[in-house]
Amino acid sequence: MTAYLDSAATTRVDPRVAEVVLHWMTTEFGNAGSRTHDWGTRAKRVVQQAREQLAGRLGAGPSELVFTSGATESNNIALLGLAPYGESQGRRHIISSAIEHKAVLEPLEHLASRGFDVDLISPGPSGWVSVEAVRERLRDDTLLVSVMHVNNETGVIQPVAELAEQLRDTPTYLHVDAAQGFCKLPEDLKAPIDMISISGHKVGAPKGVGALLVRRRGRDTVPLTPLMYGGGQERKLRPGTLPVPLIAGLAKAAELFEKEHEQWWNQAVAFRARLVEALGKTKVRFNGDQEHVVPHILNLSFEGVDAEALIVQLKELVAVSTGSACTSASYTPSHVLRGMGLPDEIAGNGLRLSWFPDQVQDLDVNELVDEISEFQAEASYFA
The missing domain is CATH 3.90.1150.10 (Aspartate Aminotransferase, domain 1)
Structure with missing residues (x-):
């Protein structure tokens, strides 16, 4: 073979995860938005438990986690959702790297077409984006730094925790695409990173589920504008019926990964x-x-x-x-x-x-x- x-x-979806997903598809199939019966109550409860577990693994509170279809959608919400605030404040400078996933580079290309100044760092043969290279490019109008956690092609780990510490006391936000690093390097993601994108199918969960962590700075949250409208779900950032089975599967996969x-x-x-x-x-x-x-x-x-x-x-x-x-x-x-x-x-x-x-x-x-x-x-x- x-x-x-x-x-x-x-x-591969872990068989233990698949069992959980199937349970919430066929036995407990309620809508987490249904408030008039126990089916909905139980679905809402398992979603809340998953939210608490996953946010906790990122060193955050449950209200800071938004469920999405995966890291690509999370990246788009983070990058495109922050753009209106940047435009209103006259802060149109974004720092990223030439080795990001296309799910980051293509939204950045779109922002460049809207007048944003996108500054891509070329890390050299090491494939490692240095904190110094980011710091040298910071300006008064720098809205955002977006650097991935682990490169999906080379596996090179980026210094996102150190970047977070450097940026925390500045007005510049930090976004990290953690599709490849989530669960593998858990301590890095507990650093004060403003936005973290995660994906389920890289850690034994089903395809089609992920999350965006939007961490508060004190009482302030990242000023994101939703990309879609049509419901009040997920802090009004991501409307639509929650995929309860996939969310339960993601939480189970993360739990198993932590244990093992x-x-x-x-x-x-x-x-x-x-x-x-x-x-x-x-x-x-x-x-x-x-x-x-x-x-x-x-x-x-x-x-x-x-x-x-x-x-x-x-x-x-x-x-x-x-x-x-x-x-x-x-x-x-x-x-x-x-x-x-x-x-x-x-x-x-x-x-x-x-x-x-x-x-x-x-x-x-x-x-x-x-x-x-x-x-x-x-x-x-x-x-």
Whole structure:
């Protein structure tokens, strides 16, 4: 059976989570907005419990958490929702990075078309956005800094907790896309970050659910304008009937991840070590600072090898990708690797391996690397 090495794109729903989701779909199927019967009361209760649990894991209160369909929607609410306030205050400068997910870069492109000055930092080959680089760009009219927690292609961890401390006493807000870091690096997200986007399907929860944390500064909250209208749900920031089963599943997935975090981390580290050691027999380049990465994402380029051709060669053995699932169909050089200043022969042939330990237990790492090594030798011979 093909081993799954694309967990940064999505994860399998944990069977224990699926059981919870199914319960709230088929047994307890009430609408959390229904106030006239027990079905609605029970649904509302489980949503409130989930809100309390998830907000608590981010070091916040339940009133600060808004449920969404995932990190993409959360990013849009955070970025586009803050824009009217910035326009009213004459603060149109936004700092971000060239290695953000398209769910951040494309809303920023839209804001640029509306007259915002979007300043994208290129982090260099390390893939690490320094606090100093952000601080140097701060201006009196800087409305927002948006930097991701963990890069989805390289796995490089960004210094978001330190950024939060630097910005907390300034009028500049901080938004963090934590789709890849949520549950994996929990302490970072307890820092005073103003807005945090999370996604369920990266941690064993279903697709289609996530949240936006909108943290207060004292008594003040981030002045967001809703993008949609049609109901009073979710602090009037995100109208619509709440997906109770998905919300319950997200809370369960986060609970399980917290309980099993140490085991997950150690097993992910061990698999990475075996993989990196085996790759020593190939001509390989690891992309991004390997001293500042999560243990379950590895981005690499093989000398003289076309990444797409290699994926086809390996498809019976492993499922891998060239980068973000949202953009990998375009077959263009990775904007992340390009944003790190890497040449096109590397940016166009970056391969992302990402894993959850329970899905690679049966993978023979040496068999995988032998296949890669043979393919690389053939490519070199016919070059």
